[in-house]
Amino acid sequence: MNISLISDIVIYSELLSAVVGSIYYAKYKQTVLKYFLFLLWYITITELIGWYGSVNDAFGFYKDGIPYRTWLYNLLRIITFSSLFYIYLKYLNTKIFKKWIQVFAVVYVIISIINWIFWQNFLFERSESPRIIGTIFIIITILFFFIELLRSDKIVVFHRMLLFWISVGLLLFYSGTIPFVLKWNGFMLIPGVHKLFLIVYILAIIMYLTFTFGFIWSKKESH
Numbered sequence: 353m354n355i356s357l358i359s360d361i362v363i364y365s366e367l368l369s370a371v372v373g374s375i376y377y378a379k380y381k382q383t384v385l386k387y388f389l390f391l392l393w394y395i396t397i398t399e400l401i402g403w404y405g406s407v408n409d410a411f412g413f414y415k416d417g418i419p420y421r422t423w424l425y426n427l428l429r430i431i432t433f434s435s436l437f438y439i440y441l442k443y444l445n446t447k448i449f450k451k452w453i454q455v456f457a458v459v460y461v462i463i464s465i466i467n468w469i470f471w472q473n474f475l476f477e478r479s480e481s482p483r484i485i486g487t488i489f490i491i492i493t494i495l496f497f498f499i500e501l502l503r504s505d506k507i508v509v510f511h512r513m514l515l516f517w518i519s520v521g522l523l524l525f526y527s528g529t530i531p532f533v534l535k536w537n538g539f540m541l542i543p544g545v546h547k548l549f550l551i552v553y554i555l556a557i558i559m560y561l562t563f564t565f566g567f568i569w570s571k572k573e574s575h
Contacts, residue, residue: 365560384442433486456489517566521559
């Protein structure tokens with residue numbers, strides 16, 4: 353299976369999700385979920401810039417004569433995790449859950465700052481510790497959403513809620529990619545290991561298609 357082709361499909365699925373989300377924007381424009389669409393477009397544009405940069409040798413910082421665009425994805429990850437924490441914080445009503453999400457967000461930001469100051473180079477190395485912490489915190493945050501959903505009257509219409517489908521997609525992706533997150537930089541140095549990253553790409557495609565389905569299938573929300 354052509355890894356390059358699959359990685360391109362990931363970008364297409366991101367773009368599809370962002371476009372469909374824009375078409376159905378009226379359904380959730382009065383809710384905090386509007387920020388998810390903004391995040392989705394940011395992710396898509398970043399991936400397109402990264403793709404264009406790899407083809408045209410642009411947007412990179414050079415080290416030993418090699419251009420690195422790692423900074424694009426490190427910045428993307430910080431904004432993605434922070435945005436997701438904010439969305440769930442505003443959407444959930446359970447006070448204890450909201451307090452924990454606030455703790456998660458602050459700890460994640462602090463660890464990211466410490467990581468880039470003392471451990472890793474922001475421009476040339478993909479983040480490890482912040483990504484691991486962010487992934488674990490996001491999974492727990494999503495579980496908070498499902499627990500609150502089970503306790504509420506919304507459980508009868510959960511399948512028509514946009515955040516339900518967003519959460520399903522995120523949970524599948526982040527829980528499925530934990531083994532890669534734990535030692536991403538180390539894996540990248542192993543010959544032939546890139547084929548294993550098909551799992552990451554396929555999970556990403558499933559995630560974005562789940563988002564797309566959610567945009568189409570969900571009912572209009574007003575808060």
